[in-house]
Amino acid sequence: MEHIMGTITMLLATALATIALPSQILKNHRDKKVGITLWMTMLVLGVYTSRATYSLLIGSYYIMIPDIIGTISSSIILFQAAIRPQLAFIAYAEKRNWL
Numbered sequence: 001m002e003h004i005m006g007t008i009t010m011l012l013a014t015a016l017a018t019i020a021l022p023s024q025i026l027k028n029h030r031d032k033k034v035g036i037t038l039w040m041t042m043l044v045l046g047v048y049t050s051r052a053t054y055s056l057l058i059g060s061y062y063i064m065i066p067d068i069i070g071t072i073s074s075s076i077i078l079f080q081a082a083i084r085p086q087l088a089f090i091a092y093a094e095k096r097n098w099l
Contacts (some may be wrong), residue, residue, distance in 0.1 A: 013051070013066040016044075021073035024082070040071045043079070050076035 021044070028034050034041075048070035055064035 010063050010066060013048075013063065017048070017066045017070035017073055021070060021077065025073060025076050028077065028080045033084065034077065036077070038081070041074060041077050042069060045071065045078065048074055 024036060048067050052064055052071055054066035055061070057065055
């Protein structure tokens with residue numbers, strides 16, 4: 001059961017790191033704004049960073065690889081928000097009537 005759960009975790013983390021986050025990066029670049037919440041981005045970055053660190057500490061390179069990719073991708077999304085602060089997370093703010 002542990003091996004099955006490890007495989008599922010690795011596959012889901014890999015899909016998030018290689019499909020979902022890169023597609024968000026491309027969408028942000030194309031739209032010239034960051035369309036997801038700051039909290040979501042920070043949470044994803046925190047999860048990937050902590051999982052990558054933990055995987056390194058226990059020597060589980062099987063899960064560490066997608067976590068490193070996810071950490072890099074999440075960092076890029078935060079960087080995109082930092083270079084365009086006036087547009088960062090504007091879609092979320094508009095939905096909340098903050099603007």
